[in-house]
Amino acid sequence: MKRHAPATERNRDPIAAVLAEELPGEGVVLEIASGTGEHCAAFAARFPSLRWQPSDPDKDALASIAAWCADLPNVLLPLEIDASKDWPVASADAILCINMVHISPWAATLGLMAGAGQLLGSGAPLILYGPYRRRGVPTAPSNEQFELWLKDKSPEYGLRFVEDVSDVAAAQGLTLQRLVEMPANNLMLVYRHDA
Template sequence: MKRYAPATERNRDPIAAVLAEELPDEGIVLEVASGSGEHAVYFARRFPSLRWQPSDPDSEAVASIAAWASEAELANLEPPLRLDASAGRWPVESADALLCVNMIHISPPEASEGLMTGGGHILKDGGPLLLYGPYKEPDVDTAPSNLAFDESLKARDPRWGLRDTEWIDALAAKNGLARTRRVAMPANNIMLVYRRT
C-alpha cells in the first residue's frame, strides 16, 4: 500500500529549510500532488504547529498517503484528499499556504493553470504558494541533465516537460499572485515562492 519515492529523502531537508523561512507560524498548509505521502509525514512532523493537508488526484497515491499517515500517527496530519489541480472546484475552502513538489513538469499545462487559479482562490492575502522542481529560466543555461530529463518526459507524454518560469509567473499574475523569491536547490532544481497580493 505504501509507496516510496527515492528523491524524497534527498530533497526533503533542503525543501524544509525554505519552508521554515516562508510558512506562517500556524494555520493550514495544503500540499497539492503529495504523491507517496512521505513528504507530508516529514513536513507535518517538522512543523508541528501547522496542520498539514495532503492531497493527490490518484487513488493509489491517496491510499499510500493514508498508509504513511496511519503509521505516523501525527495529530496535525489531516487525512488525504482527492484533489485534481486542474479541476474547477477544489475540496478545500481556504489555506494559509500551498506547497507543490515536482508536479508542474509531470502533468499537462492544465494542471499548472488550475494550480494557480486554485491558489489565487484559496490563499489568504500574503499566503505563500511554493513550487519545487526543475524549470527553464530566461538568461539561465539549463543543465544538460535537465534538458535530457525534459526530452524523456516529452517522450512519455508530449503534454509533459519542464516549464518556463516566465509562463509560471504570468499564470500567477493572472490569479493575484506575485513571485517573491527564487531559491537554487540541489540537483538543478529551484524553489519558486509566490504570495497572494
C-alpha cells in the same frame, strides 16, 4: 501500501529549510499532488504547529499518503484533488506543490494558480519545487535529458519556464517573491497573494 520515491530522502531537508523561512507559524498547509506522502509525513513531523492537508488525484497515491501519515496527529485525511478542476477545500494558509508542474499537463498549472488565487489570503504563500527553465539561463544537461524522458511519457509534460508560470500566477493575483536555487538543478519558487 506505502510507496517510496528515492528523491524524497535527498531533497526533503533542503526543501524544509526554505519552508521554515516561508510558512506561517500556524494554520493549514494544503499540499497539491502529494504523491507518495513522504514529503507530507516529513514536513508534518518537522512543523507540528501546522495542520497539513495532503491531496492527489490518484487513488493509489491517496492510500500511500494515508499509510505514511497515519501516526501524525496534525495531518488531515488526504483529499482526491485534480489540480486542473475545482477543489473541495474552503481555505488554506499556505499551498505547497512539489514536482507536479513538469509532470502534468499545462492545465494542471493553470488550475493550481486559479485555486491558489481563490484560497490564499493576503500575503499567504504558494510554494513550488521542481526543475524549471529560465529565459537566458542555460539548463543543466541532466535537466535536458530529463525533459526528453518526460516528453516520451507525454507530449503534454515538460520543464516550464519560470516566466510563464509567473505570468499565469500574476493573472491570479500571485507575485513571485523569491526564487531559491536548490540541489540537483531544481528551484523553489515562492509566490504570495497580493494585498
